[in-house]
Amino acid sequence: DAGITQSPRHKVTETGTPVTLRCHQTENHRYMYWYRQDPGHGLRLIHYSYGVKDTDKGEVSDGYSVSRSKTEDFLLTLESATSSQTSVYFCATKAGQGAKNIQYFGAGTRLSVL
Amino acid sequence: GEDVEQSLFLSVREGDSSVINCTYTDSSSTYLYWYKQEPGAGLQLLTYIFSNMDMKQDQRLTVLLNKKDKHLSLRIADTQTGDSAIYFCAETDMNRDDKIIFGKGTRLHILP
Numbered sequence: 680d681a682g683i684t685q686s687p688r689h690k691v692t693e694t695g696t697p698v699t700l701r702c703h704q705t706e707n708h709r710y711m712y713w714y715r716q717d718p719g720h721g722l723r724l725i726h727y728s729y730g731v732k733d734t735d736k737g738e739v740s741d742g743y744s745v746s747r748s749k750t751e752d753f754l755l756t757l758e759s760a761t762s763s764q765t766s767v768y769f770c771a772t773k774a775g776q777g778a779k780n781i782q783y784f785g786a787g788t789r790l791s792v793l
Numbered sequence: 794g795e796d797v798e799q800s801l802f803l804s805v806r807e808g809d810s811s812v813i814n815c816t817y818t819d820s821s822s823t824y825l826y827w828y829k830q831e832p833g834a835g836l837q838l839l840t841y842i843f844s845n846m847d848m849k850q851d852q853r854l855t856v857l858l859n860k861k862d863k864h865l866s867l868r869i870a871d872t873q874t875g876d877s878a879i880y881f882c883a884e885t886d887m888n889r890d891d892k893i894i895f896g897k898g899t900r901l902h903i904l905p
Contacts, residue, residue: 683835710891721897722836722881729891737892769835778823778890779843784835 682706683785685770691791698757700788702770704750710773711753712782713737713745715766722769728753760792797896799882804902811869813899815882820863826893827856827867828881836881839867869901877903 682705692698702711712727714737724737726745734745742764744756757764768788775781798816805811817825823844828836842849842856842865849856855868869876879898886892 719897722895724892727892771836773891778885779841780824780885780890780893781826781838781841782836782893784837786833786835 683770683772683783685768685785685788687788688786689789691793692760693793694761695759698760698790698792700755700768700770700790702753702755702785704753704770704772706772706774706783707750708772708774708783709750711747712771712773713743713753713755714769714771715739716769716787717766725755725768760790762792764790765792766790797882797884797894799880799896799899801897802900802902804904805872806904807872807874809872811867811872811876811901813867813869813880813882813901815865815867815896817863817865817882817884819884819887820860821887823887823890824885825858825865826881826883827854827865828883828895830879830881830898832878839880872901872903874903877901 684703686701710729713725714722716722723739725743728734728747746754770785771782773782796818826841827839829839830836842858853870857866879900881898882896883893886894
């Protein structure tokens with residue numbers, strides 16, 4: 680258990696509203712990631728961070744923004760939620776050096792956009 | 794681009810061995826991983842193998858790597874009901890080793 684907490688665990692919101700998901704880690708890992716999981720698509724990377732204030736886009740970043748003001752916290756924001764963003768969102772952190780990329784995952788946030 | 798492929802479903806009788814297969818496209822892959830996801834939970838690392846190894850064994854789990862065919866397999870001996878889960882194959886992204894590429898996952902169903 681890498682001490683990753685996601686909040687909220689469940690959220691229902693309406694189309695067009697802003698939503699922020701939070702990921703908190705206690706392991707002081709440098710790298711943090713946001714993924715979404717959808718049937719038929721597996722796990723897809725949204726954004727990731729390689730340090731405080733250092734972030735980069737993943738393969739499905741449109742409609743999402745992130746912020747990392749502290750090592751332990753990584754926020755994912757949907758500026759204006761759409762139904763296509765209904766999904767299960769996972770946060771992860773990386774342990775290991777270089778190409779040895781061991782990732783630890785939070786329990787997930789189930790988001791429904793109506 | 795890089796891709797990791799695995800079959801979506803596998804059914805196995807309790808007590809039998811389960812073999813989950815995966816193919817990958819990046820011949821320069823360094824690390825390959827198997828993750829397990831139980832219902833309602835996040836992914837959990839099961840095991841990993843470095844590309845200079847052919848096999849790795851850990852209790853009931855055996856990982857086989859065939860670099861020539863770019864094929865990775867996970868064998869679970871004496872499959873139990875608690876092994877019912879989705880299993881993800883993954884590899885370190887050769888372009889950015891701070892990312893890993895996941896397959897779509899294989900759902901393992903245990904028959905009584």
